[in-house]
Amino acid sequence: METKVFTYENDDVTVTWDQKRCIHAAACVQGLPAVFDPDRRPWIDPAPADADAIEDVVQRCPTGALHMQRGGTDPETAPEANRIALFPNGPLLVRGDVELVDSDGAVLLRDTRLALCRCGLSDNKPLCDGSHDGAFDDPGVLQAERLSGDADGADDPLRIRTAADGPLLVEGPVTVEATDESTCAGRKGALCRCGASDAKPFCDGSHNDINFTTA
Numbered sequence: 001m002e003t004k005v006f007t008y009e010n011d012d013v014t015v016t017w018d019q020k021r022c023i024h025a026a027a028c029v030q031g032l033p034a035v036f037d038p039d040r041r042p043w044i045d046p047a048p049a050d051a052d053a054i055e056d057v058v059q060r061c062p063t064g065a066l067h068m069q070r071g072g073t074d075p076e077t078a079p080e081a082n083r084i085a086l087f088p089n090g091p092l093l094v095r096g097d098v099e100l101v102d103s104d105g106a107v108l109l110r111d112t113r114l115a116l117c118r119c120g121l122s123d124n125k126p127l128c129d130g131s132h133d134g135a136f137d138d139p140g141v142l143q144a145e146r147l148s149g150d151a152d153g154a155d156d157p158l159r160i161r162t163a164a165d166g167p168l169l170v171e172g173p174v175t176v177e178a179t180d181e182s183t184c185a186g187r188k189g190a191l192c193r194c195g196a197s198d199a200k201p202f203c204d205g206s207h208n209d210i211n212f213t214t215a
């Protein structure tokens, strides 16, 4: 998993942007075009807006590519409940108190916002790098409901563990939200990240059939 972080600052705020996590969803450009202008260099300039407006838009970035500091601290707090939204033809958009760990348990990332590859094509697994664009066809509905356990205790963190050559293992209270607004809640499950499951968004073992590799 790679990072490429750029920093933009003025007297009030420091905005950071991780190019490797940006999939050009454009929530920032649409939210505050004077600050986030892809046709300008540098493309982020905090000067034209106040800190509150920048904070609001930074926290809309679904991938966590954008973060900010005010007075040396990140003002963002984790939402009360963890959720994973299925983006049509695209990634799993995670919001919550999230810890991403590898198959050995080493922490890859702690964040409140993440976009996780579910098509199998990203070169920056387990994060999405935009490779799904035009190459992955899935409307993001629940073809199965395979979360077990009680999602109560929503304040608990959500741990997502990457299985080598296999799914994303969810541990902790979470609600999975489909594009048709149907939901599935629980504490334990395996989410497909190879793109081949017939039980999307959950793993059905198809990664073995297609010899999916995550190396």
Ligand code: SF4
Pocket (backbone or CB within 6 Å): 017, 021, 022, 023, 024, 025, 026, 027, 028, 029, 060, 061, 062, 063, 064, 065, 066
């Ligand atoms: S909102 Fe985030 S992912 Fe979307 S273009 Fe802006 S920085 Fe990139």
Ligand code: FES
Pocket (backbone or CB within 6 Å): 166, 167, 168, 191, 192, 193, 194, 195, 196, 197, 202, 203, 204, 205, 206, 207, 208
């Ligand atoms: S990771 Fe896709 S079926 Fe298991």
